[in-house]
Amino acid sequence: MAVKKGQELELEITGIAFGGKGIAKVDGFTIFVDKAVPGDRVIARIGKKKKSYAEARIFSIIEASPDRIKAPCLYSGLCGGCKWQFLDYAKQLEYKRMHVEESLDHIGGIKDVKVHPVIPSDRVFEYRNKMEFSCAEKRWLLPEELGREGIEAGFALGLHVPGTFFKVLDIDVCHLQKPQGNDILRDVREYMRKSDKPIYGLRSNEGFWRFLMIRHSTAHDQWMVNIITSENCPAEVQPLAEMLKKKHPNIVSIVNNVTSRKSSVAVGEFEVQLLGEPYLKDKIGAFEFNISANSFFQTNTPGAENLYRTAKDYAGLKGDETVVDLYCGTGTIAIFLSDSVKEVTGFELVGSAIRDAENNCRLNGIENCKFIPGDIKDSLFNVRKKPDVMIIDPPRSGMHRDVVKQILDIAPERIVYVSCNPATMARDLEMMKDHYDILEVQPVDMFPHTYHIESVAKLRLKK
Numbered sequence: 001m002a003v004k005k006g007q008e009l010e011l012e013i014t015g016i017a018f019g020g021k022g023i024a025k026v027d028g029f030t031i032f033v034d035k036a037v038p039g040d041r042v043i044a045r046i047g048k049k050k051k052s053y054a055e056a057r058i059f060s061i062i063e064a065s066p067d068r069i070k071a072p073c074l075y076s077g078l079c080g081g082c083k084w085q086f087l088d089y090a091k092q093l094e095y096k097r098m099h100v101e102e103s104l105d106h107i108g109g110i111k112d113v114k115v116h117p118v119i120p121s122d123r124v125f126e127y128r129n130k131m132e133f134s135c136a137e138k139r140w141l142l143p144e145e146l147g148r149e150g151i152e153a154g155f156a157l158g159l160h161v162p163g164t165f166f167k168v169l170d171i172d173v174c175h176l177q178k179p180q181g182n183d184i185l186r187d188v189r190e191y192m193r194k195s196d197k198p199i200y201g202l203r204s205n206e207g208f209w210r211f212l213m214i215r216h217s218t219a220h221d222q223w224m225v226n227i228i229t230s231e232n233c234p235a236e237v238q239p240l241a242e243m244l245k246k247k248h249p250n251i252v253s254i255v256n257n258v259t260s261r262k263s264s265v266a267v268g269e270f271e272v273q274l275l276g277e278p279y280l281k282d283k284i285g286a287f288e289f290n291i292s293a294n295s296f297f298q299t300n301t302p303g304a305e306n307l308y309r310t311a312k313d314y315a316g317l318k319g320d321e322t323v324v325d326l327y328c329g330t331g332t333i334a335i336f337l338s339d340s341v342k343e344v345t346g347f348e349l350v351g352s353a354i355r356d357a358e359n360n361c362r363l364n365g366i367e368n369c370k371f372i373p374g375d376i377k378d379s380l381f382n383v384r385k386k387p388d389v390m391i392i393d394p395p396r397s398g399m400h401r402d403v404v405k406q407i408l409d410i411a412p413e414r415i416v417y418v419s420c421n422p423a424t425m426a427r428d429l430e431m432m433k434d435h436y437d438i439l440e441v442q443p444v445d446m447f448p449h450t451y452h453i454e455s456v457a458k459l460r461l462k463k
């Protein structure tokens with residue numbers, strides 16, 4: 001049967017693709033169905049149609065999969081924050097493990113590696129230590145509000161509808177953050193609503209209030225609030241900071257990042273400290289970290305500990321090893337390993353991350369870690385002596401080919417590859433598999449209700 005754009009079809013969902021879409025087959029032809037899960041029988045409307053596949057949206061569900069659950073969130077299915085709330089968590093983990101295994105097989109040609117069951121997130125809700133909410137002049141209405149009279153559509157402080165820059169849902173409660181985060185969100189919204197300063201228009205690029213970023217310290221139950229505006233106006237933001245501190249004494253840092261740039265990134269051209277410290281303190285394992293508003297820090301703190309413990313275990317440390325930590329960010333892995341090795345050398349592109357790493361070493365009294373700035377492609381020649389262990393934790397895009405070549409020349413005995421993207425992990429390991437045995441892979445979930453998954457792969461140089 002030929003599948004055509006605009007057609008309505010009854011489909012049986014039999015699989016799930018990386019990215020979270022359900023898969024149906026019509027005479028062998030693949031259809032990716034948005035928000036569908038295996039076991040669903042649906043009527044779906046075909047949207048995009050290509051030579052080898054089509055995309056479809058659910059029009060109605062005839063029979064729901066037994067794996068469907070009632071999502072606790074009001075915005076489930078609309079919000080880009082999490083797309084899998086309607087899928088049972090045990091099933092989410094099963095599909096995540098399957099994606100890691102399939103990526104290794106289909107992209108990397110790596111077949112016989114043991115991919116363990118996923119280490120689940122300690123918390124399935126309230127797990128994020130950082131949330132970023134966008135301001136918009138008009139809020140995106142919920143389906144049940146459409147066409148209703150007297151609906152107030154002005155102003156949103158919330159999260160985006162997936163794939164859109166201007167559609168913002170006004171979020172009252174987000175279950176990914178702690179309840180107090182929702183109270184802070186509401187307090188800031190009320191203040192902005194009453195303010196004389198305008199909300200920043202995402203199309204007009206004019207206005208004052210732009211973003212709100214909230215960070216929570218899991219270890220100390222303290223908060224950082226970062227208000228992002230287009231101008232520096234202390235008369236407007238200082239009273240907001242005072243009000244928040246009065247209502248929430250455990251907010252220990254309030255800063256104002258100011259940016260007139262059009263890009264929708266909540267990072268300021270400069271930062272004004274309004275109250276308390278310029279950073280938040282949190283812990284991973286026994287180590288303390290100072291996190292400033294714009295520093296990278298894993299967003300699920302207990303999840304990060306699970307990830308780093310796995311990496312440490314796969315490194316097989318005895319205490320006298322020299323370790324190279326590629327793509328080290330703010331040095332969290334280097335610091336986590338520091339008490340179990342002779343020394344760690346971290347490599348990182350972003351200068352401010354290196355400064356954070358050095359500060360965090362000082363904070364913990366660590367003296368056996370050093371950090372080398374620059375693009376790894378150009379700085380890896382600094383590794384003159386073969387390290388005992390190499391940790392590699394690249395960005396989503398994976399490693400540059402030249403970097404892989406240089407690693408193969410250095411040829412450390414043990415490699416631990418940490419990845420947030422099964423596809424690029426599979427591609428990179430494919431380039432290394434003639435030189436290294438890929439012994440096992442441990443997926444670690446840090447992002448419940450999304451299709452994202454971290455993985456740790458254990459590699460040993462072939463004899």
Ligand SMILES: C[S@@+](CC[C@H](N)C(=O)[O-])C[C@H]1O[C@@H](n2cnc3c(N)ncnc32)[C@H](O)[C@@H]1O
Nearest residue numbers: 327328329332348349350374375376393394395
């Ligand atoms: C996935 S993060 C790893 C962070 C760290 N390992 C952690 O757990 O927090 C990847 C890091 O690679 C850095 N990076 C990206 N491209 C790079 C390059 N070409 N050279 C050096 N570092 C790079 C990014 O700035 C980022 O800090």
